[in-house]
Amino acid sequence: xxxxxxxxxxxxxxxxxxxxxxxxxxxxxxxxxxxxxxxxxxxxxxxxxxxxxxxxxxxxxxxxxxxxxxxxxxxxxxxxxxxxxxxxxxxxxxxxxxxxxxxxxxxxxxxxxxxxxxxxxxxxxxxxxxxxxxxxxxxxxxxxxxxxxxxxxxxxxxxxxxxxxxxxxxxxxxxxxxxxxxxxxxxxxxxxxxxxxxxxxxxxxxxxxxxxxxxxxxxxxxxxxxxxxxxxxxxxxxxxxxxxxxxxxxxxxxxxxxxxxxxxxxxxxxx
Numbered sequence: 001x002x003x004x005x006x007x008x009x010x011x012x013x014x015x016x017x018x019x020x021x022x023x024x025x026x027x028x029x030x031x032x033x034x035x036x037x038x039x040x041x042x043x044x045x046x047x048x049x050x051x052x053x054x055x056x057x058x059x060x061x062x063x064x065x066x067x068x069x070x071x072x073x074x075x076x077x078x079x080x081x082x083x084x085x086x087x088x089x090x091x092x093x094x095x096x097x098x099x100x101x102x103x104x105x106x107x108x109x110x111x112x113x114x115x116x117x118x119x120x121x122x123x124x125x126x127x128x129x130x131x132x133x134x135x136x137x138x139x140x141x142x143x144x145x146x147x148x149x150x151x152x153x154x155x156x157x158x159x160x161x162x163x164x165x166x167x168x169x170x171x172x173x174x175x176x177x178x179x180x181x182x183x184x185x186x187x188x189x190x191x192x193x194x195x196x197x198x199x200x201x202x203x204x205x206x207x208x209x210x211x212x213x214x215x216x217x218x219x220x221x222x223x224x225x226x227x228x229x230x231x232x233x234x235x236x237x238x239x240x241x242x243x244x245x246x247x248x249x250x251x252x253x254x255x256x257x258x259x260x261x262x263x264x265x266x267x268x269x270x271x
Contacts, residue, residue, distance in 0.1 A: 007034065007049035015053050019061035024068055028089060035088035042088055042125060050092045051136065054099040062104055069096035073114060082123045091129040094118055098133030102140040111137065112148050119152075119163040127163065127207075134167035138179065146182045153189045156197075158204035161190045162211045169215035174222035183219045184226060187212075191234065191242065200241055209241055213248035221254045228262045235269045243270070 001009070014027040031050070036043040054065060072093025080086030094115060101111030111133070118130045137145040149167065152160040168174070168183035190212070199205065220227030231249070234242050247270065249255065255263050 002045070004045040004049045007043075007046045008053060011049055011053050015057055018068070019057060019064060022064055024071075027068075028072075031088055031092055032085045035085045037085045037088055038083040042091060047088075047092050047095050047129075047132070051095045051099045051132075054096045055103055058100050058103050062100060062107075065096070066100055066104075066107055069093045069100065070114065073097060073118060077122050082125065087123060087125055090118070090121075090123075090126050094126060094129035094133045095136065096133075098136030102136045108137070108141060108144065112145075115163070116152060116160060119157075119160050124207075127159070128166070130163045131166035134163065135170045135173055138167065138170070138173045138176075142173070142176055142179055146179065146186075149186060150189070153186055153193070156193055158202065158208040161193065162204075162208040165190060165208070165211050165215040169218035171218065171222070174219065180219070180222040181226070184223050184230065187216055187219055188230065194242060195237055195239055209245060212245045214252065216245060217249035217252040217255050220249065221258060224259055224262065228259070228266055231266050232269055235266070246270070 010030065011027070014030055018024050018027050031046065034043055034046050036046075054069070057065060070093070072089045075086065075090045075093070080089060097107075097111045097114050101107040115130050115133050118126060121127055121130075134145065134149070146168075149164045152164050164186055168179065168186055174180045174183060190208075194200075194208075194212075200209075216227075216231070220231065231246055234246050237243075246266075250263055250267055
């Protein structure tokens, strides 16, 4: 049995007890004790098992489950700082918000509002969980989710744009016909904001720039013709931050191994 499978087996009884009694103490204790924190890597298999069970149980106890994940996301950085075991509570909560709302239309808008707020969280791991929650929504509510993510980009907030870029840089989501072109357009819109403002010194911008250093290559790999053409256009801007982003993405094996000629041609534009 896989690690995720073992966690799922353990969690089923805890979910049953929570749905029956409304008492989440044992469930939350299990998440904390198996968080793998503090360490460089949290227990992503546990988060995946939790997410899948949120979907499995959404029909019979979704109101209780929704209240649970909202309460989990409310655990602040003061209560559970970076790399503390308790940080895994809001992490799993954010992923769970996306899981429930992907199946329950009435939670779709509240889920997006919750995740949008969490995009501002000071903890990098929670911000990553926001992207994972959005990916759950993209899997089942792709067009509606993409439309909302466009609004996040329009807001001009760097951390919201970071969440968008990370969310759409998901190979499984990009296999959906409508997602890949939209993901490239969202990156275009984000880059337009980058080029349209001189505010590149903030910590929030640094966080966005770091994410764009890998997300663009994921999207380009899904739409290589348009993607490499766009990278060439970005090189033409001669913006230092944009050039850094392009260079970082051209180093990624997902492009180097699959599209060596296109990578070489694009690199020549940087000379």
